Amino acid sequence: MLGDDESWKAMVCFCETVMSQKEADERLWLTFGASLAFLIIGLVRGYSASSIPSIESLDPDIIQHSEQKSWIGAIPPLGAFLGSMCSGPLMQRAGRKRTLQLTAPLWCASWLILGFAPNFSLILLGRILSGVCVGFALAPVQVYVSECCDPEIRGRLGSLPTLSMSLGILISYVAGNWLSWRYLAFLSALFCVALFFVLLPLPESPVWLKSRGLDDTYAIKWLHLSQHAVATVKEDNEENNGKSEEPKSLFTREVFFSSAVIKPLIVGFALLFFQQFSGIDSVIFFTVEIFQEAGSSLNAMAATIIVGAVQLFSNGVSTVLVDRSGRRPLLLLSAVTMCASMLSMGCAFFFKFEHNSYLGYLPIASLVVFMLGFSLGFGGLPFLLLGELFPTHYRSQLSAMASAVNLLSMFTVIKSYHALERVLTSAGTFWMYSAFCAVAFFFVLFMVPETKGKSLAEIEQQFRGKKNKNDINLQSVQTKF
Known part of the structure; x- marks a missing residue:
């Protein structure tokens, strides 16, 4: 009988392991599917670095002066700004998954316009349209993934979209070394087609379904979510009336300035602001100039590939660590590293070290350290926090506003770089970025809460700063892990 008991326990243990693996596989499938959108965002970001030299070489009549090159690189963020303002209402009405599906055909069209463009005007049209699609996808992906994961693994899975974006940048750099600018656009269009079809079998976010009064049973069952993950915070009107009512508009004084909205909004806005004013896109866009200043023997394409590979590696490390160390430690370490590397880069330009000296390679070393530090924390965690900090009823609108x-x-940083360089010099510009990174460190230290292992409802309750009598007892709900 003892042997039979042991056999039975072993069988149960095996079945639980198989079921856990199956559940994890399904959540991974959803995360990878949604992360395809971030991979395409990476393709958009990396396209100009690879395509501009190709256009100048194969179709020199298209680009007449340097200002046109600047606009090819800088106009997608403007389009993305417009798209992000529309994505909030769209994903609130249509859902997270459907918003991404609607974006895929439009994204494909933007790449086809680029691939067949006979002149600069159509290249610009394709780039701004691809930017609009970036805005459509940026917030829905992170919200979708965060709402479809248990708290214990939300950090790891929620970091995968940013890892995918780094992979997209690297793919664009490497493929651009072999393909002409037209074929690079056609290759990127294939990923948009894949995005549409990969999303087809995936369920909608159960949080969104519940907020719209729709049945979320299938989505919860498909995702194998625990009650800890799908718990929600009751509003005051639900407590008083005993029933759910339509939430008030976000843009009323009572709602917008409530602690549940204004506190996470300030945190989210600030993190995304510091992410850009660390100087990241100036560094990515003007990598070639920095390498030239360092007197490196590497050619421009090798330099961009190194930057892309370092960013991908660092994001991978962040993905592994985010649910172990938490969000705050990684953000603090990221801010310190970026601050020090920007400071050293400014010193390199200020003192103008000789190229034949070891110190002549200080800009390259600073750039690599900066990319390591940025990708470890500020590269992806602000996007992860978009899906964690905002209250359920207003998550769509607030995430879109933060994006x-x-x-x-991003647009401001890219377009202002050369102007700042003329006014502050290169050294002064990098020291300014270093100062922003220092401010970011203290902001994280005093203002950003730790969300590791907490359900979305627990995070929302923390910002409310009070316990409601009829709230679900979040601490007593057991997880699946």
Whole structure:
């Protein structure tokens, strides 16, 4: 009998392991499917670095002066700003998954316009349209993934979209070394087709379904979510009336300035602002110039591939660590590393070290350290926090607004780099970025809460700063893990 008991326990243990693996596989499938959108965002970001030299070489009549090159690189964030303002209402009405599916054909069309463009005007049209699609996808992906994961693994799975974006940048750099700018656009269009079909079998977010009064049973069952993951915070009107009512508009004084909205909004806006004003897109866009200043023997394409590979590696490390160390430690370490590397880069330009000296390679070393530090924390965690910090009823609108701030900041940083360089010099510009990173460190230290292992409802309750009598007892709900 003892042997039989042991056999039975072994069988039960095996079945639980198989079921856990099956559940994990399904959540991974959803995350990878949604992350395809971030991979395409990476293709959009990396396209100009690879395509501009190709256009100048194969179709020199298209680009007449350097200002046109600047606009090819900088206009997608403007389009993305417009798209992000529309994505909030769209994903609130249509859902997270359907918003991404609707974006895929439009994204494909933007790449086809680029691939067949006979002149600069159509290239610009394709780039701004691809940027609009970036805005459509940026917030829904992170919200979708965060709402479809248990708290214990939300950090790891929620970091995969940013890892995919780094992979997209690297794919664009590597493929651009072999393909002409037209064929690079056609290759990117194939990923948009894949995005549409990969999303077809996936369920909608159970949080969104519940907020719209729809049945979320199938989605919860498909995702194998625990009650801990799908618990929600009751509103005051639900407590008083005993029933759910339509939530008030976000843009009323009572709602917008409530602690549940304004506190996470300030945190989200600030993190995405600091992400861009660390100087990241100036570094990515002007990598070639920095390598030239360092007197490196590497050619421009090798330099961009190194940057892309370092960013991908660092995001991979962040993905592994985010649910072990938490969000705050990684953000703090990221801010310190970026601050020090921007400071050293400014020193390199200020003192103008000789190229034949070891110190002549200080800009390259600073750039690599900066990319490591950025990707470890500020590269992906602000996007992860978009899906964690905002209250359920207003998550769509607030995430879209935060994405708009991020994209407008990105455009400002890219377009202002050379102007700042003329006014502050290169050294002064990098020291300014270093100062922003220092401010970011103290902001995280005093303002950003730790969300590791907490359900979305627990995070929302923390910002409310009080316990409601009829709230679900979040601490007593057991997880699946």
